[in-house]
Amino acid sequence: QELDSTLTNPEKKETFLNHTSKGFILASEDGKYEMQIAARLQLRFAVPDDQDPITFSDFANQDQRIFKINRARLKVGGHAYQPWLKYYFEYELSRSLLLDYRVMIEKWPWLNFKAGQWKVEFTRERFISSGEQQMVDRSLLNRKFTVDRQQGVEVYGNLDGGGIANFNYWAAALTGMGRGATQNDDSKMMYFGRFQWNFLGREVPFSGGDLTISQKPAAIIAIAAISNTSPYTRFSTSGGGNLSGFEGTNDSQYTVNQYQLETAFIYKGFSWASEFHRKNILDNFDEEETLLGGFYITAGYLAHQTLNFWPEPLEIAVRYAEVRPDLSISNNIQRETAIAFNWFFADHKNKLTTELTRFKFQDQELAQDDEIRFRLQLDISF
Template sequence: MYEKGQITKEEWLRAKADEEKFEEEQKKSRDAEFPISIRYKDGFELQSRDGKFDMLIQNRLQFRYSFPQEGDSLHPADAATADDKDVSSFRVRRARLKVGGYGFVPWLKYFVEYDWVSNTLLDYRLDIAKYKWATLRVGQWKIDYNRERVDSSGNQQFVDRSIVNAPFTLDRQIGARLGGHLFEGTYAYLVYNIGVFSGTGINNARNDDKKMLWMGRIQWNFLGRDVPFSQSDVDYSPLPIGSIAFAGAHNRTDRIVFPGSRNNTVVDGQFEIEQGVQEFAFKWNGLSIQEEFHVKHVTNEANKQKTTSYGAYAQVGYFPHAAIDMIPKELEFAYRYAFVDPNQANRSDVLREHTVAANYFFAKHRNKITLDYSHLTQPGFTPEDRVRLQWDVSF
């Protein structure tokens, strides 16, 4: 009508403003009637209008190529160099659905994780986290024992974890844990975790005897700042962050590695396991350093035979852009050395790993490509080389 000269410009502007106001009021009315708001923030987030309920839905996929072997650190048989068949293969290593949030109050938190590839419910846990100095967690999760295992497979610096992971990890367990942060922001900043678990591994609700897995961990953030459980300094930390940690565990169970199955010849509580770990982590301006040293004593109560194992790894990564501007900011190089001595009484069975890696982060750990090369050796066997290429994407 304004273009035809039937109304003035001022009348047209008022009419347009009234129309926009009406549409906005209609939108607010519809939103008020619909009890849930939806947005995307590192996943699809649903939140009730009253703020009492929140749910974040995330997905993660890992596409991997390996040659001449997979060498998956989750399976001890694959980590050894003996008689591995050379194959060239593609696989979807992980396909995960993650659902987390809170209910009723923001400090009553929950998290569930499912892996489509293995058809396995990985995590289901509930946190009562009203106080940062004392948080109670119950359910099943990767218990807070050592950094390399707790670091998500999506936040790794290499295609997968080191050869140290398989023989020493406590993996996922069912139980309860009390943990918290003390003296945060000071040079005395401590993080503690004390837990008790069934001790028979993931999705195994039955304990084999009346004895439990006990675990304790103390971490000192010696620079007064938190050190997240995530590898690579993708944030180019402007201030240095570092931690030193010690943890120990005692278990009486029917298996000696996790995840693992019970041998048919084993009786309840046949193995007494005592183990400990020392850990260090540091990040600053594109540089990241991480190491662990493990010791594990296993006593077979059937014959009183005792086996002591040692293992360690150290890794360092660096974004060269921090020193040379012309190098892409998203590019990182890393190196890792690891060894496992499965039986201290036999000095000729030590497995060693040297791995170099290159990462290109399109969206930090949420979208990255990793290429790594490993050289694995063990006395009595032919040294083996391994190349892996992986695309890891979360949405």
């Protein structure tokens, strides 16, 4: 009850008010308390459809023209009691979903702790904020391989031995039921680990492109793995769900083991990233096993670094992704090829993206099908 809360801490602290790229910042003079408030809006136009095709029937949908608020975020973060006791929450206003809410103890670079709900650091593509992407949205891989947001506890840090001896690690125990879950189906948790080698001596930030025009190259190689037993075979912002072909909803029905190999590189306005995935789904009830595979490669360039006529705020980016929904059937392949142009009015905080994508699905029993999609997107932070 708020009425009595002043009893325990009646002292008032002098404070400051600032504005940075994190939004407006309220801070107490002693540095112990800070709160950042920011909002982000993503407006999207898509034709003939916004969503990536999932099955062949999605190619036969009638044409649509969609204009929508795709994301409307309220972001509040900061620290309290101590500069190293941090918090962050993010709320999706358009769907009324609590996305992130986490507490972090970040006292030493090499040993940090996190608890709450957040996007697991499994893949670079998913972990990069939707507001800091180079394309309009994530690739065809994301639906099948992301573990999205989970609730749990984590230990992580950066181990810097100087020079090439620079590593990041993450290890987490999570409920494994997805965003917004209030129960676990069984006593089995989700376990996650990621190990990253920053072999040029520093990290590649979790942000699309190389907007700071790095004068020194940065590169990483990472391997990450997840193990989970739950009723789910995929995760999204909506929580746990099933991939097409998996209909079960029983507690403990699916044991999913997956790993991915990741690279990323930035230098003088050029950026590169790739992921290579394997995911094994074991249906504990029907005793069937399915192995999925896929990869993407993506690159971007702020071409005014070499071409004089090229406008400074303009980036060109390309992506190729391939998903095999069942590696035992070699003819089943789903492909995405995309090109995008970004105009950065104020870096990732205010940008316009235009994107053209070609999807091509092939199946051993169906004729090959394809689709061209056009999207235009404004992403702006306040």
